[in-house]
């Protein structure tokens with residue numbers, strides 16, 4: 001049975017030391033109660049309290065972090081089977097795979113692509129996440145050299161794929177402190193792999209086929225003291241992947257088999273199925289997806305699909321509030337105000353660009369609501385407009401004090417004039433008419 005925050009609080013050490021990342025034990029208790037924190041974050045819990053709290057409060061799928069620094073990413077901590085039940089929280093990492101038998105130029109080219117390529121879509125920069133390096137040669141020296149080539153070119157999260165523990169050790173001498181994912185512990189080698197993962201404090205992929213085998217291997221790795229695990233299900237086909245990943249998600253979030261509560265890994269490098277495997281991984285519960293360097297078309301498909309699936313359906317996509325420029329506006333250019341609902345911004349921006357009237361676009365923070373909804377909810381009001389004009393120094397950018405507001409916010413025009421001291425022009429309701437409006441009304 002789930003514990004309430006106050007019941008959890010009674011079991012905490014009550015030091016209020018902040019080491020768990022929360023300001024007080026009570027706030028940590030509240031996070032535990034909602035499944036948003038892990039008991040292991042408090043270093044002062046005794047084993048008995050840990051086992052009582054761990055069973056009921058731990059997120060059903062553990063949060064696992066890959067890499068360190070700016071490009072590191074976390075996966076797991078999901079709590080639903082279907083996105084519309086709540087949301088999916090941590091998008092899967094998409095990593096390009098290289099082999100240590102490839103030339104240094106090929107390895108460098110793949111690394112630089114992941115380091116530099118960005119696709120900007122609805123105001124968000126979409127990127128690949130890291131590099132997986134496979135020890136195909138079997139040689140520790142060749143593997144260490146390939147890993148060093150990646151590391152010299154970028155600080156990216158890594159997956160080290162090797163059966164040869166000497167090769168892994170050689171690579172980890174160079175990159176062990178960057179917390180790469182080590183792939184993989186199997187029934188045959190898990191003791192050595194666990195020792196390596198523990199030595200470098202790295203997450204470890206556990207590789208077995210079938211739910212029984214992977215569950216018992218997870219238990220073995222936990223008994224060895226490795227807690228940061230990722231599950232490689234070794235699917236025999238894409239259909240088999242869906243069956244296994246869905247079963248694992250169900251068993252994990254219902255807490256029926258807590259040992260399956262870890263992020264899932266999929267290798268999507270099959271030459272003729274890679275796009276389908278990536279897409280299935282994104283929509284069906286993969287958290288770490290390995291593929292060869294993708295073509296531009298496949299890259300775009302993967303990045304946009306991931307963005308779509310991991311966009312919270314309950315939250316509108318928002319732009320950052322601010323003063324944006326369309327073209328190169330001068331001091332006499334019009335200033336248009338609108339809301340930070342991204343669809344409104346991009347629609348209006350497109351029509352403004354085609355109007356060929358350089359202008360300023362003042363985006364105010366309505367928490368992503370559209371104009372009509374924001375006016376009805378009171379989120380768009382004269383105070384917000386006045387504060388935004390001040391905050392973004394609009395008066396320093398233009399030599400006039402005329403503001404064009406959206407047609408649907410016409411009821412606010414008088415109040416905005418009073419609060420700001422700016423003359424207000426009410427623009428059209430339909431963004432498609434903004435070009436005609438500017439040519440006819442602004443240039444009068």
Ligand code: SF4
Pocket residue numbers: 012013014015016017018019020021022023024025028041042043044
């Ligand atoms: S680390 Fe433990 S004792 Fe310290 S504030 Fe967090 S819950 Fe309380």
